[in-house]
Amino acid sequence: MAEIIIKNLRKNFGDFTAVQSSSFKIEDGEFFMLLGPSGCGKTTTLRMIAGLELPTAGEIYIDGEEVSQKPARQRDIAFVFQMFALYPHMNVRKNISYPLVSQGMAKAQIKEKVAEVSRILGIEDILDRPVGGLSGGDRQRVALGRAIVREPKAFMMDEPLGALDAEFRERMAEELRALHDRMGATTIYVTHDQLEAMQMGDKIVVMNHGVIEQFGTPQDIYDKPATMFVADFIGSPSMNFLRFHGQVHTGATSIRMHHVDLSVPAVREPFEGDMVYGIRPEHIALSDSSESRGEVVAAEYLGTTQIVTVKTASGNLKARISSDQPVRSGEQVGLAFNGATATLFDNQSGKALRSDLNEGVLAHV
Structure with a gap:
């Protein structure tokens, strides 16, 4: 896994500045939340760290290597999206094993890794089922399995629970945090849900209009808001x-x-x-x-x-x-x-x- 350092990161789309001079550090093995309302720049920040967007300015270090101008395939990260992004013509086993097959890994090793990941996620009994008939919670587990099986340096998650209903969402949040604790994986997680961020995160960056309003632990952000925006956004009421x-x-x-x-x-x-x-x-x-x-x-x-x-x-x-x-x-x-x-x-x-x-x-x- 890896430490991730962001220095003066900025992203312009024409005359519009989506992210303004952001700097923060994600410790090795940390569950890190990017939190804020729609349009605040959190997903753009995540996409720049992942290599899906190139920054206008600034530096990105993953495991000590400056990667800001490198494409995603050279950053050794795994991305989990809100809409699962599974291959509908493949069953669960083939979806999970696909990244390893693409890398040319030996069949015996692939079988072993898929078995291990499915055991961690509790999906051994659905490995041979088509993904189209699965519940939302199971499809998200499969998407997670496909990311985990690669053993990347870091996981990037863009509102991965957003498409689930309230009951599944709460259960999957608990499972995701427990999974992170078992694996010790560096994880960056984007959400607009402050309860989700407070429940799951080790550290939180709160963003608004492309600016970092505050960076700290959930307790610091709740007890010691740095701005009125943070004080208003965090807490219910x-x-x-x-x-x-x-x-x-x-x-x-x-x-x-x-x-x-x-x-x-x-x-x-x-x-x-x-x-x-x-x-x-x-x-x-x-x-x-x-x-x-x-x-x-x-x-x-x-x-x-x-x-x-x-x-x-x-x-x-x-x-x-x-x-x-x-x-x-x-x-x-x-x-x-x-x-x-x-x-x-x-x-x-x-x-x-x-x-x-x-x-x-x-x-x-």
Whole structure:
């Protein structure tokens, strides 16, 4: 397997810049997620790493070799697509063995490798069946088998679970992660699904309009968003944003918003202007003793928890609380914020203000 290093990667299509000066490092054996909405540049980035698109500028290193201008066949990678891309006239066994047959490998060795891969994927019983009659989950296993059997330096996966229904998708996500852990394979995985990225990834790059917004572990990205885009894109419900005008001084641990003092992680540099106080729904509690108050406008029951929407002077916000706590529409409630988990943003740039919470996060961007 291989370490992959991306340096100042850029891709232009005429006057349109699809990927802007991206740099990041994928460790050997890491399950790495490229995450973002449609059109953000994640698939273009993956295709450049794979050699299916040549970059306009920048460098790509796979296992220490600079490959940015080399075609895909010279990069020793395997690609798994969303739509399976299987050969319909071949059975499962022939689909999996095809790359090895193309390489001229001996029949006995091919048989051994196909048996091993089918055992790993749990598809020994369908090896002689035509692929056309298989379920979506089984066809994706066959596509994975055809990639794995080559033992490439890295796997590139472009939304491989996107065509599956919700039940199969969740099951296959678990299987893919377990398969990765057994093989220790360097894997780059493109998805627009933040839950999938958080569930499966060791590291995540969050992209937007061709720009890397943040790079880090799932926990860092969730707990310490570097930008308002990341804070909004990650999490369900997403982070609450309360806008206000004010100023903070170096070392400040509270801010004044609409005549209420709210605690924040210690600020590392002064700022004055339009700011945003960001806080996750699970870090808001309903408390009669709180200064901050609002009116309940909706409650969504989710089993052990409920999402309560509260109208405040600063706008609507959502709180995730226990479903055992009774609330009624129209009720006036107090709101208590866990300020140690809050993030302050510059409203104009959308970037997090440096604090004890996000110290070092922006260095990844």
